[in-house]
Amino acid sequence: MTDRIYIRPVGFAPGPQSEHGNAIRLAGGMVYASRFAVILRRDGEVVERWLASPDMMREVLGQLPDAAGAEAEAQWANLTLAHPSLALGARTIRLDQPQVMAILNVTPDSFSDGGRFLEDPEAGRDHAAAMVEAGAALLDIGGESTRPGAPVLWEGDEIARVVPAIEACAAMGAAISIDTRKAAVMEAALDAGAQMVNDVSGLAHDPRSLEMVAERGCPVVLMHAPGAAGDDLHAGSGYGNTVFDVFDALHARRDAALAAGIAPANILLDPGIGFGKSLADNTALINALPLFHALGHPLLLGASRKRMIGALSNEAPVGHRLGGSLALALAGMNAGVQLLRVHDVAETVQARNVWRGLRDAALTDFSDLPG
Template sequence: MTTQYFRPVPDISGGRWRLAGGWTGFSSFELLTRGAPPRIVTDVPSEVIAALTAPRPPVLGLSMDAPRIMGIVNVTPDSFSDGGHWNADGGIAHGRELIAEGAHILDIGGESTRPGAAAVPVPEEIARTRPAIAALSAEAAVSVDTRKAQVARAAVTAGAGMVNDVSGFDFDPGMAAAVAESGAEVCLMHAQGLPENMQDDPCYGDVLLDVYDALALRIARAEAAGIPRDRIVIDPGIGFGKTLEHNLAILRRISLYHALGVPVLLGASRKRFIGTIGGAGEAVRRDPGTLAVTLAAVQQGIQIHRVHDVAGTRQGLALWQAIRGAEA
């Protein structure tokens, strides 16, 4: 039997329903099936509407009825965008700067997952991340960006409230149990392959639907490990084992992922495809393109946006909200 997927089509005029209890309205659906062109429908199963309209639970104490900004704090020497820039004090000053600029969440990472990056030993990753988490978790909601159970445990003990696992529990067999035992929230991302090889030749049958199915399996795995659904966030993994065309296919129809029933995080900041399309070879010159991608995703109801340029994102969101007449 052919699986059917229903994508809510955002309606700028208002719409009959509110998407995920948030700011985006919709009145119709795009019916997606493998091997067939999309078509617009209005009659869908009631359980689909229920999953798409149910308000999402708070993430790290933040309501999901407005877009949230996750500021990136890299305490690594080799991240693709700002490697080594914030290591003098372990990233603490940079984290405080991002809080002042309007970050709702800080995502602190001690291992680069850029294409071609090698794994970092656990003790070294803990040594990089723990001081920043301990200092900054008293001032803001903090997530730790790690694939490793031991690092996650140390981070939660230091004050992190979320584990952001770019492997979606695929890298470390002990990660699901570690998160469940810690009581932390978790973001499960989709990636094809490891950073060392993920961009060698990424291949999908239908990238939008393949990623959807993979994320559904990750959610089921997390729940089976004892992690309640109200502690789960998902991320389709832009740039992780995906070509430019794959990234665009996901972004054009990213509202599909609301059907998974959990908040959605987008991490597209300064990615290579933005530079390719926008003519910006250096990662630090890709913030305008990142903002364009962010606002397009906000229009599709995406709740959490992981970015380097917090101030620029905050400004862009303020203008977007003012133009559409929403309260800032």
Template sequence: MTARYRPLVQTATPRPEDALPLAGGPHWFTHCARHARGAPITVIPAAEVPQDVLARLTAPREPVAGLSMQGCRIMGILNVTPDSFSDGGTDGSVAESIARARQMLDDGAEILDIGGESTRPGAPEVPVDEEIARVVPVTEALKGVPISVDTRKAAVARAAAEAGATLINDVSGLVFDPEMTEFCASARLPVCVMHMRGTPETMTAETDYEDVLLDVYDFLETQIHALEHAGLPREKIVVDPGIGFAKTLEQNLALLNGLSIFHGLGCAILLGVSRKGFIGKLSGEGDAAQRFPGSIAVALAGAAQGIQIIRVHDVPQTRQALTLWQAVEEGGSR
């Protein structure tokens, strides 16, 4: 029976003498929750956690796409699609997309995530040529800026990398296109592996989990091992639990509550919750564009668990909230 260990993350100062750093960053822990299938969750001192697990929980994360992972970075969402769930059609032309990208950078985004295929529930697949035509011109125009390209297709990833992309964000977790793993490994290109079952068209019927936290962890670990076997080092891998993708409201909340368990994978963690449906269900806000208060609340909850990247639509509001939250958290050490 394989156990997983979830650090009980703290930010208070001063730190106890036995505190261990979380992912080499400002957060720390002294205890972990032990999760195992068919067994109750128990809390144990960090000293009782296996040494190989502790090494991954505490080791500093290497930079990704040229960005330090010692803190929470803001990824701005740049959809170049006509049908995204919250802002489809906003970026109607290449010029408009570039202008919006520049504005997000001015507002505090540190990396941009360009997507040419909607992944909203029920969204159909976009042909490769069409997706490339949407993504590549914008990527080329922003060359020199940290750019992530949100795609499930190796051909799109290849074209985007040639245009200057520095990270591939695969929402299928390398499942959709069997060539994606080999491409990222051969190109030595950082990749974000997200958990999703099925496709955007079918995922709402794929929510039968034995234990959602452990099932998602095991999937991500398997995909990490596949990338390592192909030749991509772990420090170039980012993981994303896939909030809202083939998950019920209760499952989303369970993943968010247990988010720190994914530090045990030894990779930077990306969290994408911005404007998602579960926020609307909990808040009663039907208009996705008006869900930024709830999105920020969940983003800060993720920051409190030590995530490295938060993917957002509302960049200036999130930047302001994160800056203030960090100032308060660091106040005792000034």
């Protein structure tokens, strides 16, 4: 018999004063949670569910089986954990508010740009500079397509694609993440000026990657993909409960990273929207994003221009998914996500700035409160 516990924020407030202080600041960010579902799952089935406000949480946790108690205490502490800033080269990225990670693909078969920035390196440099100027906190550079059906790329070819782009972006002073699942590419990218690794396999694809990232001491994003250990990231889904299964899988990859010697403060998590997931799976994960703060690490959301937007908007093609991308980015902000991985930087930064202004105003608006 296996018991698993999950503490999911389900009620939110514009600020703690609207709940007379009975709300928590979710993951040290700009979102406040005032009600939580404490869910007990046994052998894959939900057997009990409690609702609690912060002042009731100790009472609810005291009712849990001993085997689940320690994990529940850790999750409750994690939900209020404020994360330190990311130090990426000369740039410091604060994680107490949403930040924008800009996508730069140097692949011939990217679904969003069709290889434009691989074929024309100068256009890629100009695009990267424009995204930084528009407010991107960092650039995520990738040389291998991860769309369904894409062939696996030899690491030498991937290195040849990404290193010139990284060197050019490093020369302009940008903070850089390398989007790869191969240890050799990670090493070459870090040597060329990247400061962070973004691995769509959660460091499961390449047996060397866990040890290498630990040795380099760099931040790493662990993403969920059901086929992470193999060549096809999208294979082997078949979830019992998508949200809980992805949570458990990220929990396991986080534990593997810690066991390998990767510092807790260097770990970020990504639920992997679109990777081996149906529309129903993706919408469930978007709606449940606040739960993933219970793992105790900053969250990344990569939903920009993805297939789910087309599925929800009369099959809008990739180039016509800005509205849907912004809707998903705002859903991430409202869930307290720290990094938003996007194609449309200026528009997302503007949406973030307006969102942040509304959040700031809510903290000082006492007009609806007595006294």
